[in-house]
Amino acid sequence: MGNEAQPQDATASVDFQEVQQTERFKTLRKRHRSFVFPMAVIFLLWYFAYVLLADYAVAFMSTKVWGNINVGLLLGLLQFVTTFGITAWYVSYSNRKLDPIAAEIRNEIEGHQFDKDGNVIHGGAK
């Protein structure tokens, strides 16, 4: 086959479709997607709004706010702030909502709870 990304021995006997159907996995998938998709849409919209403003609303972006600091510079710096903010938010969300449940599922699979019938590996996981 030449597929080096194929499962290794440890997971060769796992019925992944069964795992996929479990409530726990569905929860994990839902938690992951309900965070990353809306967040991706939000930051992309905000970025393109900023680019459009810089492209087509030059007068607005050139408005001086304080000294030589104009709206364009402030909005640009705000892009940095939101990028840092979303990063920190995602890390804390993953630590709280994604990592624990992913670890639980991993332990269950390694504990052979989802082995295909007749293909059970005996002996405990490493």
Next chain:
Amino acid sequence: MNTTMVPAVEVAALKDTTLLNMGIFALFVAVTMVIVFRASRNNKTAADYYAAGRSFTGSQNGTAIAGDYLSAASFLGITGAIAINGYDGFLYSIGFLVAWLVALLLVAELLRNTGKFTMADVLSFRLRQRPVRIAAALSTLAVCFFYLLAQMAGAGSLISLLLGISDWGGQALVIIVVGALMIMYVLIGGMKGTTWVQIIKAILLIAGAAVMTAMVLAIYGFNLSSLLGSAAEAANNPNILNPGLQYGKTETSKLDFMSLGLALVLGTAALPHVLMRFYTVPTAKEARKSVVWAIWLIGLFYLFTLVLGYGAAALVGAETIKSAPGGVNSAAPLLAFHLGGPLLLGFISAVAFATILAVVAGLTITAAASFAHDIYANVISKGKADATTEVKVARRTVVVIGVLAILGGIFANGQNVAFLVALAFAVAASANLPTIVYSLFWKKFTTQGAVWSMYGGLAAAILLIAFSPVVSGAKTSMIPGANFAIFPLSNPGIVSIPLAFFLGWLGTVLDKRREDPAKQAEMEVRSLTGIGAEKAVDH
């Protein structure tokens, strides 16, 4: 502050520092060579050579990512762009940074959990191996080629500035030396050696930029507003603080900027050499940590370039920068000389050289891995090649790519560096990103969709570039004499990226074959839980 008279003296003085510059660079090469030799002792398996035994920590890898990503285009190109075009240069860096959120949220961890060495591992996971792997490998090689070309072209202009070599033959000779050094690093050190070069270079680069930023701000009493005022005054143009100086000239150039913005923000998470870095850490959690470190370091660095760019505009002056050997790219080195004399110039120059070496090394190992692992091992010898042969093929490929990079660098010498990188981003965003996203998140996605999207995106991006003003029809074109530029934009992203997404969808809905639902289930479970992911190599 009137500085228009001083810089002429500065440019002349640059020539006297050639020996010092070379000395500092030689020191960097010597130190990194020792580290690369030491790191290469454990290069036994394919996982060692391609993925550094998956033994780096998240913070180390994050620093290496920053070292890989903050190329000469970022440092020299963006500082120069801000110095000359003001705000529009800053816009560039924002796209480069925000793009990391795509990598963080949608790609890094899932990719680490499902792949082994290359981007193609992930893309072909649940689709038919041969067609998808070949397509992914070809687009990897194309992206690496554009990016390499940009870096090597940058080497040419940097050399002319730092070593005072202005004739074409002399520059070509130095490009050959730089290329040969890079080949040695990658041949001997593999991914481990390459990673250490990138880490050291990232630290030096960010520290150097931080020192210069502090010096510039100190001159203006740590008042950003008065720095900006002085830059506008020196440029004799208040619009340097406003958007539009470079991209606001015509409706076409405005559209071109939109296209560039799209390519920058969607391209990063699809750059094969960035993706490959995620395999050098032991777990998905460390991959996440890598991206977080990278985002902080890269963000910080781009904030520095804002100060440095306007600092160069205020203290060195746009006219001096443009007339210096190396043109726009000379803004940062000239500013270093202004601030700290020959010693700081030597340091910054050596760092810039190191930057090119580190980035080129990262690209070369990615391209070599893709050729050896995807095309040779999985397609030509159908998975029967053993790891030793595969690594041997990878090493030979390194030499071939190195030679091609040298030739390309000599040919592209003098092109605007930041701009060529933008083209690499457009190809990555068009050919790779749609398939990455579809195969990770769309259950029904099929082989035909992947193949249509990758070849369609790749062909569209490359053809549009070939028929754009970048190649012909303008004064700055690669072939200035000819004119076959029927596509008006210099960045193809705005057409090629949506087209590739559309083709991925169309190819899938028209596909009569269905993919194996068991493989889809396996990929989804593995990507989210990390079960069965490649472990670190134990030495």
